[in-house]
Amino acid sequence: MNAPISSPVSSPALTKNQNLVFDVLTRAEAPMSAYTILDKLRDHGFRAPLQVYRALDKLTEFGMVHRLESLNAFVACAHRESECCGAGHGHGTVAFAICESCGHVSEFHDHQVDHRLSDWAKSKGFKPAKTTIEIRGLCEACAA
Amino acid sequence: MNAPISSPVSSPALTKNQNLVFDVLTRAEAPMSAYTILDKLRDHGFRAPLQVYRALDKLTEFGMVHRLESLNAFVACAHRESECCGAGHGHGTVAFAICESCGHVSEFHDHQVDHRLSDWAKSKGFKPAKTTIEIRGLCEACAA
DNA sequence: ATGGCACACGTTATAGCATAACGCAATTGA
């Protein structure tokens, strides 16, 4: 009795660890590092970073979690249910606006940006695998 | 005799350490991590990571070096002389295409992408400070 | 049923990336 468990709330059938990590991220107001997640889950039996990283790898693969490269941290995907996490659909690249003051992250998507970038790639014969777009700055509230 | 030295080849007057780091990056075919740079410069008296990081911070500030967030590594700016490194001009955000096979990096710029992103920011009251765009995938040669 | 496979898990150890905190030396300019 170790493998996937009928998930109470999440999309694909997640394992116990995956559910725990996803729940922590979903509740968070800001991105969390793997080690911060680890600390939050010590009460639930987590002892080592790998337990977190393995869950994060899967959740990222499922599209339920995004990694913020410029922060070395993770957020739950903001596109609820139907839009984002469906298996094979992929609505393209997601962009993030990260407030350096309050830590809040806005996730958005822009087809034009997507097209421009993939046009560039096509023109150069470059085959994109994963695209990162992160804007760091101050959110409206913090810029005031 | 410790401060800036008339630089033999570079743009602003760089210090000795800044020149050494910049030269190593300029000669490199692919991005380098701070520790790789450190190893290359042991012969020149470098002993500690901070010596590298401090030089990288300045070079980045000057616009002569870019940090690749998804790689935790650094590259010399590909825009030669006039275009990129001039003090106050800033031609906007730069994007990178990073080959995961050979490590080669292409630096480019797209006004439309820039505009799209800053329009989004404006509409949300978000004040951008620094924008990261990195496409990882396979370059033409490696995709063949 | 059983042997092989794929996968999640747990643990220990280690690798790789980045900065804090101290003090010294040189430069600048009121």
Added chain:
DNA sequence: TCAATTGCGTTATGCTATAACGTGTGCCAT
């Protein structure tokens, strides 16, 4: 001349991520 600034060097430390090992479980083709 004195204070402020900047670069430098050193030691120590902290944060991020993965390697390598072994265990247990479910699946399913033979």
